[in-house]
Amino acid sequence: xxxxxxxxxxxxxxxxxxxTIHLDNDGNVEQTRLHIVEFRGFxxxxxxxxxxxxxxxxxxxxxxxxxxxxxxxxxALDVIVGAGNGNGLTPTGEKMRRxxxxxxxxxxxxxxxxxxxxxxxxxxxxxxxxxRNIIGVAMEHKELAVQGVMMRKYGQEVIRATAGKKIHGTGxxxxxxxxxxxxxxxxxxxxxxxxxxxxxMISWSEGALEFFHDxxxxxxxxxxxxxxxxxxxxxLVRKDGALDIYHGVLRAVDANxxxxxxxxxxxxYNKYIDEEVRSWSYMKFPYLKQIGKNDGWYTVxxxxxxxxxxxxxxxxxxxxxxxxxxxxxxxxSHRPMHMHWARLIEILHAAEKMKELLNDPDLxxxxxxxxxxxxxxxxxxxxxxxxxLFHHYKIDENDQIVMANLIxxxxxxxxxxxxxxxxxATKFLTGQKEITEGMLNAVEVSIRAYDPCLSCATHAIGQxxxxxxxxxxxDQLIDKRRS
Amino acid sequence: MNKIVKFSIDGVECLATRGQFVVDxxxxxxxxxxxxxxxxxVKPKGGCRICTVKINGKLMTAxxxxxxxxxxxxxxxxxINEIRKAIVELLFVEGNHFCPACEKSGNCELQALxxxxxxxxxxxxxxxxxxxxxxxxxxxxxEQNRCVLCxxxxxxxxxxxxxxxxxYSKRGNRVEVGVDSKLGKELTDELAQKAMxxxxxxxxxxxxxxxxxxxxxxxxxxxPIGSDIENLVVSKP
Numbered sequence: 001x002x003x004x005x006x007x008x009x010x011x012x013x014x015x016x017x018x019x020t021i022h023l024d025n026d027g028n029v030e031q032t033r034l035h036i037v038e039f040r041g042f043x044x045x046x047x048x049x050x051x052x053x054x055x056x057x058x059x060x061x062x063x064x065x066x067x068x069x070x071x072x073x074x075x076a077l078d079v080i081v082g083a084g085n086g087n088g089l090t091p092t093g094e095k096m097r098r099x100x101x102x103x104x105x106x107x108x109x110x111x112x113x114x115x116x117x118x119x120x121x122x123x124x125x126x127x128x129x130x131x132r133n134i135i136g137v138a139m140e141h142k143e144l145a146v147q148g149v150m151m152r153k154y155g156q157e158v159i160r161a162t163a164g165k166k167i168h169g170t171g172x173x174x175x176x177x178x179x180x181x182x183x184x185x186x187x188x189x190x191x192x193x194x195x196x197x198x199x200x201m202i203s204w205s206e207g208a209l210e211f212f213h214d215x216x217x218x219x220x221x222x223x224x225x226x227x228x229x230x231x232x233x234x235x236l237v238r239k240d241g242a243l244d245i246y247h248g249v250l251r252a253v254d255a256n257x258x259x260x261x262x263x264x265x266x267x268x269y270n271k272y273i274d275e276e277v278r279s280w281s282y283m284k285f286p287y288l289k290q291i292g293k294n295d296g297w298y299t300v301x302x303x304x305x306x307x308x309x310x311x312x313x314x315x316x317x318x319x320x321x322x323x324x325x326x327x328x329x330x331x332x333s334h335r336p337m338h339m340h341w342a343r344l345i346e347i348l349h350a351a352e353k354m355k356e357l358l359n360d361p362d363l364x365x366x367x368x369x370x371x372x373x374x375x376x377x378x379x380x381x382x383x384x385x386x387x388x389l390f391h392h393y394k395i396d397e398n399d400q401i402v403m404a405n406l407i408x409x410x411x412x413x414x415x416x417x418x419x420x421x422x423x424x425a426t427k428f429l430t431g432q433k434e435i436t437e438g439m440l441n442a443v444e445v446s447i448r449a450y451d452p453c454l455s456c457a458t459h460a461i462g463q464x465x466x467x468x469x470x471x472x473x474x475d476q477l478i479d480k481r482r483s
Numbered sequence: 484m485n486k487i488v489k490f491s492i493d494g495v496e497c498l499a500t501r502g503q504f505v506v507d508x509x510x511x512x513x514x515x516x517x518x519x520x521x522x523x524x525v526k527p528k529g530g531c532r533i534c535t536v537k538i539n540g541k542l543m544t545a546x547x548x549x550x551x552x553x554x555x556x557x558x559x560x561x562x563i564n565e566i567r568k569a570i571v572e573l574l575f576v577e578g579n580h581f582c583p584a585c586e587k588s589g590n591c592e593l594q595a596l597x598x599x600x601x602x603x604x605x606x607x608x609x610x611x612x613x614x615x616x617x618x619x620x621x622x623x624x625x626e627q628n629r630c631v632l633c634x635x636x637x638x639x640x641x642x643x644x645x646x647x648x649x650x651y652s653k654r655g656n657r658v659e660v661g662v663d664s665k666l667g668k669e670l671t672d673e674l675a676q677k678a679m680x681x682x683x684x685x686x687x688x689x690x691x692x693x694x695x696x697x698x699x700x701x702x703x704x705x706x707p708i709g710s711d712i713e714n715l716v717v718s719k720p
Contacts, residue, residue, distance in 0.1 A: 048616055049584075049616070050616070050618065050624055050688065050690070050693065052691060052692070052693035052694065053584055053586065053693060055694075056583075056584045056586075056693075056694060057583075057584035060583055060584065081691070163698075164697050164698025164699055165698050165699075168583065169698055170694045170697070170698055171697070173693065173694050173695060174691075178694060178695050178696065178697045179697040369695075398618035398619060399618055399624070399690055399691065400616065400618050
């Protein structure tokens with residue numbers, strides 16, 4: 001008799017989700033689905049609100065990387081207030097926002113690697129769940145846990161200095177920013193007491209990469225052999241091809257690294273990208289129109305960024321990027337576990353960028369806001385830690401929002417995550433007489449690599465678990481695991 | 484003829500000019516009596532009842548009661564503070580107040596009073612009224628979800644002839660404050676800003692200027708409402 005497995009909730013991800021795995025009579029994986037079972041509806045209830053409220057309102061989608069939503073909305077509204085298409089702010093306005101964004105990248109990526117992913121790497125995918133968590137890391141690898149906590153704190157302090165508070169600040173306003181960095185804030189972030197200073201953060205970021213390289217050397221079966229599948233990749237890139245998480249043009253490459261979206265202006269994103277709705281998930285499935293619904297899906301996030309860009313404009317991260325690119329012979333890497341590697345390179349890049357910006361005098365003085373001829377529609381794109389984030393607003397003549405469309409990073413990764421679940425389930429569950437917790441965690445590990453924010457993707461609220469259920473071919477529940 | 488009178492608040496002897504309202508007399512003596520609908524320079528209304536005190540054993544509004552010789556006033560007593568807290572809570576559940584995305588957060592008197600009276604969780608059921616955002620005026624937005632009907636704008640924002648630019652409309656529990664349809668064009672940029680500043684909540688918003696004041700510099704970011712009168716600066720962490 002066939003079976004259906006449900007993993008619910010999926011753990012150590014942000015948001016609610018569940019996985020269902022259908023096995024046929026012979027125990028082969030017949031169908032897998034990652035269901036996102038929550039709904040919130042920000043796009044609807046932002047309608048009617050004054051447009052300048054959007055950056056503060058929509059960031060409430062998320063408590064992990066609200067800065068991404070804050071800045072993506074602000075960038076869309078920059079267009080509306082006539083401050084250019086993402087590049088027309090004053091130097092102070094743009095640099096303060098960039099500092100905020102790098103601070104957020106630093107803290108969010110750190111959270112994921114140290115708090116969410118490291119337990120799987122340190123203790124093994126099939127280790128006892130009682131120790132396979134951040135508390136276990138703190139007990140067994142105290143130094144690493146402390147670094148994770150302090151690095152996250154540093155990123156949060158950068159956000160506080162630029163946005164007013166660590167979570168859900170108000171720094172970015174349409175057309176600019178509402179504050180300068182003070183001398184005291186600059187001094188605190190540049191040369192604060194050990195370890196709270198930027199040089200230590202750079203050094204720890206390099207240390208995290210060293211840790212990864214050591215781990216990689218000894219665990220190739222996990223990092224390289226866990227799962228691999230070809231994908232297209234999409235991200236913002238700077239016009240010259242450099243990694244740029246704040247502004248740029250939209251580029252997509254196919255599985256061989258060939259450009260399939262040629263550095264286009266993201267104001268026209270809906271000429272190139274559409275979204276499909278499927279009945280079993282609240283999360284939509286975006287795809288590249290020119291390729292079509294079936295094969296037009298793509299991956300976003302750290303791995304996608306490092307697969308689409310040509311180079312990184314900070315020296316230490318560039319050296320690591322060269323190693324990363326060479327490892328895949330100059331082609332895109334299709335291994336989801338390399339996402340951790342890419343994420344660590346971005347942590348280092350963010351730290352280097354923060355140092356560069358903290359030494360920039362434009363942060364301390366200069367005009368904060370710039371406005372021009374008003375428009376009634378604007379698109380803001382940004383690279384959130386989890387990938388490309390789209391915000392699109394239309395307003396009426398009374399300054400009220402009449403339309404909002406958000407394509408959140410995790411939404412872009414919907415199909416890739418479903419594919420990853422399918423491959424891992426097939427690899428680990430096919431023909432098994434007994435389904436163990438370790439096997440099901442392998443499915444979760446594949447999802448976790450994408451660092452999905454399920455609450456953002458469906459704009460949902462609540463705790464953040466995921467569940468796996470096992471059903472037979474008659475849809476009878478056989479087994480369920482929830483952590 | 485001015486005459487100094489002696490009176491007491493919570494047993495503390497105070498001096499004031501005869502005829503001064505209790506709330507102002509208390510302020511001059513460094514004692515904070517919370518207010519919401521009251522505003523310096525505007526004729527008091529006694530509408531919100533936040534300033535309720537016990538005068539010679541009777542509950543009265545401090546903003547409309549003149550001080551007199553020998554008056555014994557109870558202000559900072561549990562019974563009275565409970566009444567004030569309940570009023571604040573009722574105002575919250577009567578409208579739709581979502582502080583996280585409100586531009587007035589940090590400068591909002593209703594929010595500041597809630598912090599002052601330790602309103603930690605809703606005690607009364609939310610009424611979730613269906614109210615609209617009136618954005619039809621070219622200079623301001625009137626956010627009806629947040630209006631507490633204090634009438635400050637009606638009483639303070641006047642045109643050059645002394646006519647109120649804001650007015651009540653509708654009746655009963657549907658009553659609203661809005662810009663008078665005939666006098667709306669008299670609302671200058673200066674008056675629009677004054678109306679926004681005088682509104683104790685985030686119900687009057689000047690268009691296109693939101694969130695310009697950084698967190699940390701807003702009126703109640705560091706110190707609770709009333710601390711300026713009490714000269715008691717308690718910095719928040």
